[in-house]
Amino acid sequence: MNSTRQFMRELNRLGLTSAIDAGGGFQNYPEDYEVIAELHEKKQMTIRIAYNLFTQRPGHELEDFEKWTDMLKPGQGTDFFRHNGAGEMLVFSAADFEDFLEPRPDLAPGMEDELERVVRHLVEHRWPFRLHATYDESISRMLDVFEKVNREIPFDGLHWFFDHAETVTQRNIDRIKALGGGIAVQHRMAFQGEYFAERYGMEAVRHTPPVTRMLETGVPVGLGTDATRGGEL
Numbered sequence: 001m002n003s004t005r006q007f008m009r010e011l012n013r014l015g016l017t018s019a020i021d022a023g024g025g026f027q028n029y030p031e032d033y034e035v036i037a038e039l040h041e042k043k044q045m046t047i048r049i050a051y052n053l054f055t056q057r058p059g060h061e062l063e064d065f066e067k068w069t070d071m072l073k074p075g076q077g078t079d080f081f082r083h084n085g086a087g088e089m090l091v092f093s094a095a096d097f098e099d100f101l102e103p104r105p106d107l108a109p110g111m112e113d114e115l116e117r118v119v120r121h122l123v124e125h126r127w128p129f130r131l132h133a134t135y136d137e138s139i140s141r142m143l144d145v146f147e148k149v150n151r152e153i154p155f156d157g158l159h160w161f162f163d164h165a166e167t168v169t170q171r172n173i174d175r176i177k178a179l180g181g182g183i184a185v186q187h188r189m190a191f192q193g194e195y196f197a198e199r200y201g202m203e204a205v206r207h208t209p210p211v212t213r214m215l216e217t218g219v220p221v222g223l224g225t226d227a228t229r230g231g232e233l
Helices: 003-012 031-041 062-071 111-124 136-152 171-178 188-200 213-217 227-232
Strands: 018-021 047-055 081-086 127-134 160-164 183-184 219-225
Touching: 003 031, 031 081, 047 227, 062 111, 081 111, 081 127, 111 136, 127 136, 136 160, 136 171, 171 183, 171 213, 183 213, 213 219
Parallel strands: 018 047, 047 081, 127 160, 160 183, 183 219
Antiparallel strands: none
């Protein structure tokens, strides 16, 4: 607990007063949130945290979210510790890693069915969600799922967005806007730009990620650090 307080103080020293927790590997709820919850209860937090819940069990993702929607409501908490929705992992079959030293991964054939079950549940319970997606090819398939769910259970202003979206095309930016979504962009190209250029060419680098197109289209765009990317300096 003391180490968490010291870490928050170090962030304060650097000028940070708030952060969004996008889940991450090995962060099980509620067990791994007990320390921060206790600090919140004792009013010892010096960083405001909004946290998303990230499924940790491949093949049991829907069970996780069914449990969590019974435990929490979006926005539950205080200004210092608040539940923010689901993500950035919704189902493991929809994870497209971003190692540009490696070829683009093809998502599993059954991804759509698994993702649909989780997204349908989240929309029914009006849970905001975020989803990790690096490549336009992945985003296309994910949007197919979102559009299908939206036809049956309208998103109707529900907050949702893609994280990263380095190679998203104008066609899919338009589809994101039509569903009321957004995009959160990070500076991952600052760390892997050379590898991306070697694999996809300099012409692709010039519009990766296509932030100007996103803004011109009117899609809400958030900027962040992807947290531990700073450790790669």
